[in-house]
Amino acid sequence: MAIDALIAERHPLAEGLRACLAVPKGTTVGFPLTEIQTVEVGRASGYAWEQIELPLFARGNVVLNLCSLAPILGARNVTCVHDAHIWLVPHNYSRVFRIAYRVLQPLSIRLSQRWVTVSQCSSDELVACGAADRPSDAITYNGADHASQWSPEQSRLDAAKLPARYVFALGSRSPNKNMGLIYTLADRLAPMGIGVIIAGGSNSRIFGQAEDNLSANVIHVGRVSDDDLALLFRGAQCFLFPSLHEGFGLPAVEAMHLGCAVVASNAPAMPEVLGEAAVLCDPHNTEAWVAAVERLCCDADWRQKLIELGRARAATYAWRTSALKLLPLLSDVAAGR
Numbered sequence: 170m171a172i173d174a175l176i177a178e179r180h181p182l183a184e185g186l187r188a189c190l191a192v193p194k195g196t197t198v199g200f201p202l203t204e205i206q207t208v209e210v211g212r213a214s215g216y217a218w219e220q221i222e223l224p225l226f227a228r229g230n231v232v233l234n235l236c237s238l239a240p241i242l243g244a245r246n247v248t249c250v251h252d253a254h255i256w257l258v259p260h261n262y263s264r265v266f267r268i269a270y271r272v273l274q275p276l277s278i279r280l281s282q283r284w285v286t287v288s289q290c291s292s293d294e295l296v297a298c299g300a301a302d303r304p305s306d307a308i309t310y311n312g313a314d315h316a317s318q319w320s321p322e323q324s325r326l327d328a329a330k331l332p333a334r335y336v337f338a339l340g341s342r343s344p345n346k347n348m349g350l351i352y353t354l355a356d357r358l359a360p361m362g363i364g365v366i367i368a369g370g371s372n373s374r375i376f377g378q379a380e381d382n383l384s385a386n387v388i389h390v391g392r393v394s395d396d397d398l399a400l401l402f403r404g405a406q407c408f409l410f411p412s413l414h415e416g417f418g419l420p421a422v423e424a425m426h427l428g429c430a431v432v433a434s435n436a437p438a439m440p441e442v443l444g445e446a447a448v449l450c451d452p453h454n455t456e457a458w459v460a461a462v463e464r465l466c467c468d469a470d471w472r473q474k475l476i477e478l479g480r481a482r483a484a485t486y487a488w489r490t491s492a493l494k495l496l497p498l499l500s501d502v503a504a505g506r
Contacts, residue, residue: 170200170201170202170488171312171487171488171489171491171492172186172188172205172492172495172496173188173202173203173204173205174489175489175492175493175496176188176204176205177203177204180493180496182493182496182497182500183496186496186499186500188204188205188233189205189206189207189208190202190205190206190207190208191208191210191223191226191227192207192208192209192210193209193210193211193213193214193218193222194209194210194211194212195209196209208226210222210223210226211223211225211226216269216273219238219239219240220240220241220242220273223240223244224240224242224243224244225243227240227243227244227245229243229244229245230245231245231246231247231499231502231503232244232245232246232247233246233247233248233495233499234246234247234248234249234277234281235249236249236251237249237250237251237270237274237277238270238273238274238277239277239280239281241273241276241277241280245282245502245503246277246280246281246282246283246284246502247281247282247283247284247285247495247498247499247502248277248278248281248283248284248285249284249285249286249287249309250274250277250278250284250285250286250291250295250300250301250305251286251287251291251416251417252286252287252291252294252295252414252415252416252417253291253294253295253297253298253300253416254345254414254416255267255270255271255274255300256271256298256299256300257294257298257414258344258345258413258414260344261343261344261345274300275299275300275301275302278295278300278301278302279302282501282502283306283307283498283501283502284301284305284306285305285306285307285308285309285494285495285498286305286308286309286416287308287309287310287311287416287417288308288310288416288417288438288441288442289308289438289441290416290437290438290441291305291416291417291438292304292305292308294437306498307494307495307498308494309491309494309495310417310442310486310490310491311417311419311422311486311488311491312486312487312488312489312490312491313419313422313423313425313426313483313486313487314426314486314487314488314489315488316395316398316399316423316426316427317426318395319395319396319398319399319427320396320399321396321399321400321403322396323396324394324396324397324399324400325394325396325397326390326393326397326400326401328400328404331364331366331388331401331404332363332364332366332388333362334362334363334364334406334466335363335364335365335366335388335404335405335406336354336358336363336364336365336366336405336406336407336408336409336462337365337366337367337368337401337402337404337405337407337408337409337424337429338351338365338366338367338368338408338409338410338411339367339368339369339398339408339410339420340367340369340410340412340420341369341370342369342370344413345412345413345414346369346411346412346413347411347412347413347434347452348367348411350411350452350453350455350458351365351367351387351409351411352384352387353455354409354455354458354459354462355384355386355387356384356386357455357459358386358459358462359385359386361463361466363406363462363466364386364387364388365384365386365387365388366387366388366390366401366405367387367388367389367390368389368390368391368392368393368397368398368401369391369392369393370391370392398423399427402423402424402427402428402429403427403428403429405429406430406462406465406466406472407429407430407431407432407461407462407465407466407472408420408421408424408429408430408431408432409432409433409458409462410424410431410432410433410434410439411433411434411450411452411458412433412434412436412439412452413434413436413452414436414437415434415436415437415438415439415442416438417438417442418433418438418439418442418443421433421439421442421443421447422442422443422482422483422486423483424479425443425446425447425479425480425482425483426479426480426483426484428476428479428480429476429479430447430448430465430472430475430476430479431443431446431447431448431475431479432447432448432450432458432461432462432465433447433448433449433450434449434450434451434452435449435450435451435452436452443482444482445478446475446478446479446481446482446483447475447479448461448465448475
């Protein structure tokens with residue numbers, strides 16, 4: 170959408186750019202585009218579509234791939250790879266997914282004329298684990314400005330049924346999300362009158378299985394809409410993000426953007442992305458998390474300061490900024506440079 174907007178305003182970096190969004194047959198595109206035409210391609214789906222039908226359709230044109238994989242034959246690629254999780258936390262993923270990515274991801278990077286990633290941490294890790302044969306050509310941080318379009322007033326959740334004071338966590342059942350810490354924390358927060366709300370689902374085809382723990386102080390709301398997230402962020406004392414590893418950590422930045430204080434893990438790449446605008450804790454130290462939440466709930470001035478720092482930090486992450494880094498790379502590949 171950011172690239173589409175730059176084309177529409179005739180930005181110098183988008184001069185002469187003609188683009189289409191190639192999608193598998195039957196795909197519904199749920200966002201507006203004015204300059205980029207959506208084109209249904211082929212009959213397959215998944216890897217077969219990506220590796221066979223997409224490059225056949227491209228016929229030598231530049232292909233921008235924003236989700237970690239690219240066609241390995243017959244395409245001039247600019248590719249965004251988000252993290253090195255398949256090597257660093259392999260137990261997060263199913264066996265089939267691991268095999269596919271360990272073959273295709275290094276080839277995607279090696280055969281892409283340009284590749285980018287979403288943090289310096291991810292670039293360094295992908296090189297260190299051998300997935301990338303060279304450092305990334307640019308760091309294109311994720312944006313958070315899309316969260317401005319979320320409306321808590323449009324949420325399907327009943328705010329009156331939420332706890333008077335609660336902390337909020339969002340995560341799949343992937344072991345990397347470290348949700349076990351949240352359940353342990355919930356029992357410690359109960360005597361303080363602080364509830365815990367957890368949102369999120371899982372995809373067993375991708376993520377490994379992780380059993381949920383039980384706590385009477387936890388409310389599960391399952392999969393939620395963006396508007397639901399806005400409501401939950403708005404009412405929370407703070408957002409908890411205890412991941413053991415992230416390539417960027419978008420939910421934490423979305424929380425900051427919407428004015429919710431953040432307590433996050435100090436694991437990669439959280440220090441780079443969140444800086445001094447969040448409380449960073451060891452993801453294995455429950456006492457540190459209890460202390461951080463207790464202080465945020467009791468010290469209104471400190472909480473407000475953290476909210477202001479978070480808003481300012483989140484404002485530095487915009488999709489337009491990343492699009493402006495991508496456009497010169499697309500031009501270079503198109504020109505054969």
